[in-house]
Amino acid sequence: MITRLNWHTVxxxxxxPSMSRQIISGEKLMVARIRFKAGFTVPLHxxxxxxxxxxxxxxxxxxxxxxxxxxxxxxPGDVIVIPSNVPHEALMIGDVEEVDTWAxxxxxxxxxxxxxxxxxxxx
Numbered sequence: 001m002i003t004r005l006n007w008h009t010v011x012x013x014x015x016x017p018s019m020s021r022q023i024i025s026g027e028k029l030m031v032a033r034i035r036f037k038a039g040f041t042v043p044l045h046x047x048x049x050x051x052x053x054x055x056x057x058x059x060x061x062x063x064x065x066x067x068x069x070x071x072x073x074x075x076p077g078d079v080i081v082i083p084s085n086v087p088h089e090a091l092m093i094g095d096v097e098e099v100d101t102w103a104x105x106x107x108x109x110x111x112x113x114x115x116x117x118x119x120x121x122x123x
Contacts, residue, residue, distance in 0.1 A: 007033055015117050018092075023109060030105035036092040043116050044068065044089040049102040051082040058096030063089045 003026075010022040010033075018040035022033045036058075044063070053060070055074045062080070064070040066087050073093070074080060082088055108114040 015114075016119075019117060021109075025105045025110060028105070029101060029103040030109070032100045032102075032109065034096075034098050034100060036096040036098075038092055038094050038096075040092045040096075042088075042090040044087055045116050046085050046087040047102075047106070047108075048084050049104060049106055050084050052079065052101040053082065054079045054099045054101075056097040056099065058098075059093035060096055060098065061091040061093055 005024055007022060010024060012020050012022055014020050018037040020035050024031045038058075044066075053074070055076055055078050057076050060074045062072045062074065064072070064082075064086060068087075068089060072080070106114070112118075
């Protein structure tokens with residue numbers, strides 16, 4: 001079945017004081033529109049999901065690898081593909097709006113067991 005949605009009607013979830021998101025999920029992939037406040041850090045983590053991140057506004061500084069040996073700054077219009085199981089961390093430089101896509105869908109986000117995000121706040 002084809003489903004038509006508009007971001008203006010998708011509920012906004014406040015994950016923590018520095019992060020809110022909207023989620024649209026299909027059977028095999030999931031898209032999230034996310035807003036972060038300046039200084040927020042997504043802690044180092046990894047998952048089996050392939051991830052595509054598209055920065056709409058602001059700057060995200062990513063570290064990749066268990067030792068965080070690769071650093072990359074992404075600004076508006078930048079898009080990256082993060083392969084399955086690659087450890088990554090991200091710092092928000094200024095307020096950030098971005099869109100993430102995962103395959104398969106992030107069940108931890110859908111059932112709100114994503115504690116690594118819920119226990120953190122801005123630096």
